[in-house]
Amino acid sequence: MRIGIVGGGAIGLLTAAYFCGDHDVTIYTRRDEQAEKLCTNGLTVICGNERTTHRVHAEPFVREIEEEMLFIAVKQYDLANILQTRIHMLQANAIMFLQNGMGHVSYLPHVPHHHIALAVVEHGALKIDDTTVSHTGVGQTKWSVWRGEKEAFSFLSSTNSRFPFQYVDDWEAMLLEKLMVNVAINPLTALLRVPNGMLVTHEPYRQAMKQLFQEVASVFQLEQRESIWKHIETICHQTAANRSSMLRDIESGRKTELDAILRYVIERANERCVPAPISTFLYALVKGKQLEGEKER
Amino acid sequence: MRIGIVGGGAIGLLTAAYFCGDHDVTIYTRRDEQAEKLCTNGLTVICGNERTTHRVHAEPFVREIEEEMLFIAVKQYDLANILQTRIHMLQANAIMFLQNGMGHVSYLPHVPHHHIALAVVEHGALKIDDTTVSHTGVGQTKWSVWRGEKEAFSFLSSTNSRFPFQYVDDWEAMLLEKLMVNVAINPLTALLRVPNGMLVTHEPYRQAMKQLFQEVASVFQLEQRESIWKHIETICHQTAANRSSMLRDIESGRKTELDAILRYVIERANERCVPAPISTFLYALVKGKQLEGEKER
Numbered sequence: 001m002r003i004g005i006v007g008g009g010a011i012g013l014l015t016a017a018y019f020c021g022d023h024d025v026t027i028y029t030r031r032d033e034q035a036e037k038l039c040t041n042g043l044t045v046i047c048g049n050e051r052t053t054h055r056v057h058a059e060p061f062v063r064e065i066e067e068e069m070l071f072i073a074v075k076q077y078d079l080a081n082i083l084q085t086r087i088h089m090l091q092a093n094a095i096m097f098l099q100n101g102m103g104h105v106s107y108l109p110h111v112p113h114h115h116i117a118l119a120v121v122e123h124g125a126l127k128i129d130d131t132t133v134s135h136t137g138v139g140q141t142k143w144s145v146w147r148g149e150k151e152a153f154s155f156l157s158s159t160n161s162r163f164p165f166q167y168v169d170d171w172e173a174m175l176l177e178k179l180m181v182n183v184a185i186n187p188l189t190a191l192l193r194v195p196n197g198m199l200v201t202h203e204p205y206r207q208a209m210k211q212l213f214q215e216v217a218s219v220f221q222l223e224q225r226e227s228i229w230k231h232i233e234t235i236c237h238q239t240a241a242n243r244s245s246m247l248r249d250i251e252s253g254r255k256t257e258l259d260a261i262l263r264y265v266i267e268r269a270n271e272r273c274v275p276a277p278i279s280t281f282l283y284a285l286v287k288g289k290q291l292e293g294e295k296e297r
Numbered sequence: 298m299r300i301g302i303v304g305g306g307a308i309g310l311l312t313a314a315y316f317c318g319d320h321d322v323t324i325y326t327r328r329d330e331q332a333e334k335l336c337t338n339g340l341t342v343i344c345g346n347e348r349t350t351h352r353v354h355a356e357p358f359v360r361e362i363e364e365e366m367l368f369i370a371v372k373q374y375d376l377a378n379i380l381q382t383r384i385h386m387l388q389a390n391a392i393m394f395l396q397n398g399m400g401h402v403s404y405l406p407h408v409p410h411h412h413i414a415l416a417v418v419e420h421g422a423l424k425i426d427d428t429t430v431s432h433t434g435v436g437q438t439k440w441s442v443w444r445g446e447k448e449a450f451s452f453l454s455s456t457n458s459r460f461p462f463q464y465v466d467d468w469e470a471m472l473l474e475k476l477m478v479n480v481a482i483n484p485l486t487a488l489l490r491v492p493n494g495m496l497v498t499h500e501p502y503r504q505a506m507k508q509l510f511q512e513v514a515s516v517f518q519l520e521q522r523e524s525i526w527k528h529i530e531t532i533c534h535q536t537a538a539n540r541s542s543m544l545r546d547i548e549s550g551r552k553t554e555l556d557a558i559l560r561y562v563i564e565r566a567n568e569r570c571v572p573a574p575i576s577t578f579l580y581a582l583v584k585g586k587q588l589e590g591e592k593e594r
Contacts, residue, residue, distance in 0.1 A: 191488075192582065194589075204585035211578050277574045281508050285489065288501035292491075 001155055002026075004067035004092065006082070008034045008058070010125040011098055012073035013133035017045035018163035020054045023155075028061035030078075034130040035059050046128070047135040047162065066091040069155070070113075076101045076260030083107040094152040096143065100182050101260030102175045108146055115148030118171045120178040123163070124242065137239065140164045142178075144171035176220060177228055182261045183279075184213050184232045186246035187286045190256065193247060197240025200233050215278045219269045250286070253293035258286050298452055299323075301364035301389065303379070305331045305355070307422040308395055309370035310430035314342035315460035317351045320452075325358035327375075331427040332356045343425070344432040344459060363388040366452070367410075373398045373557030380404040391449040393440065397479055398557030399472045405443055412445030415468045417475040420460070421539065434536065437461045439475075441468035473517060474525055479558045480576075481510050481529045483543035484583045487553065490544060494537025497530050512575045516566045547583070550590035555583050 008029035038058035094115035124137025156165040269276035305326035335355035391412035421434025453462040566573035
């Protein structure tokens with residue numbers, strides 16, 4: 001199958017690495033330089049002590065793409081631009097979105113593809129350099145159909161056991177659960193500069209996370225609140241030593257997914273006239289840290 | 298006049314330094330070692346390029362004190378113990394409390410002294426070592442009578458021009474204004490690890506401080522809200538390069554005045570059934586940072 005992957009970040013490279021053995025994969029990058037390096041050096045994935053390099057095709061995303069299947073693996077903050085101005089350049093039968101947050105859902109009615117799926121990635125992945133990704137935690141990718149037919153994505157059933165896909169019926173509950181996880185873990189770890197585990201082992205931080213969780217759960221009138229809270233605690237324990245992507249972005253002075261996560265919550269709260277003081281306060285603090293970091297660079 | 302000063306921290310040493318020229322001053326310390334050093338080396342105050350050493354008497358606070366006037370210059374968190382168990386050891390005609398926060402006010406009905414005054418110190422002071430204090434910012438000490446007569450404190454009118462006292466009528470408004478300043482500046486600078494000026498020059502932080510201020514102002518049904526907010530902004534500008542006492546305490550792994558400041562707010566909010574989500578959230582985050590620091594030591 002001819003598969004295109006838009007985005008050369010950690011998730012794009014990881015996805016490419018696990019499909020390029022069985023499929024004809026092209027990675028579409030933002031920078032010429034990364035595409036050239038991928039063509040020359042191949043794509044290396046590190047998993048535990050294993051280090052595997054795959055031949056892969058890559059090119060910068062500058063002209064029209066024609067593929068059978070497309071994975072959109074850019075960050076939420078780069079997606080709006082693609083959906084608004086370059087969606088006609090993405091020719092494919094089926095398309096799958098791999099973003100955090102839910103901001104992209106409102107654009108989907110304007111996406112012309114017959115078969116549209118949404119997915120949330122529950123793998124640990126770290127981009128080491130332009131051609132190397134470390135698969136730091138084997139998890140799964142949950143996915144759901146937003147428009148069209150599930151069968152258009154049937155090739156997902158025969159993936160590598162280290163990169164499984166699991167279908168779920170309710171795409172909204174799926175995205176919301178991931179959003180709750182990101183809301184609870186990312187901004188707090190970025191602000192406090194602590195690894196994920198501290199949010200559950202350090203009691204004051206656990207209380208703060210719970211308070212934030214309750215507020216956001218109210219904004220979304222979340223059902224199964226207790227089980228999602230337990231899920232978040234489990235993730236913190238399982239990834240105790242990890243530094244969240246937002247913490248790493250803040251430390252490196254990079255742009256973060258703060259807007260896709262916390263500003264999205266605040267906007268929904270405003271629409272629904274539900275107060276969200278903690279989300280608003282935390283947003284300002286982390287935004288401030290992000291701007292401090294950008295100024296230093 | 299025979300003046301006793303209970304507490305050998307920055308404020309106690311500064312007060313002693315400015316009274317010991319004209320009065321018979323004794324500093325009552327917690328540790329034997331500090332009292333011995335003060336008796337041997339004298340008390341040095343640094344102000345700008347000047348460095349002055351005064352002969353001073355000091356002894357550990359272990360037995361009954363008899364003075365004409367007493368300044369209580371211990372931190373709020375040490376005061377409860379003194380007021381509850383050792384108040385009978387403090388013999389004096391008049392007594393003045395120099396604490397941040399308002400937690401001590403509820404104990405005052407049990408304080409036996411005829412003349413009781415409350416004060417808020419608006420000087421910058423930094424304890425360099427057991428016998429040296431740096432007067433980093435010349436301000437004033439506002440004071441007010443809680444019980445008894447203003448005339449019992451008449452010696453305050455003839456103090457050094459670098460250490461002026463200013464009488465105000467409304468002790469509650471005086472303490473509340475200082476509390477608002479401390480609430481707005483201390484926990485945020487401690488959490489964010491930024492100097493005071495960043496809270497007004499860095500727009501997201503200013504927004505967060507404003508949000509916190511509004512919440513706490515509502516808890517206390519604060520009048521003159523706009524003028525107190527301007528006062529806080531002015532202090533941030535005037536002390537832009539300073540690191541707040543709470544930030545320095547956090548960085549050094551010392552106990553902070555967080556409870557005297559922010560837990561006091563939360564308790565009043567609970568009593569009055571007013572929501573205080575931001576204060577509660579911020580309290581947990583700074584408490585967590587404080588405990589992290591203590592664990593590391």
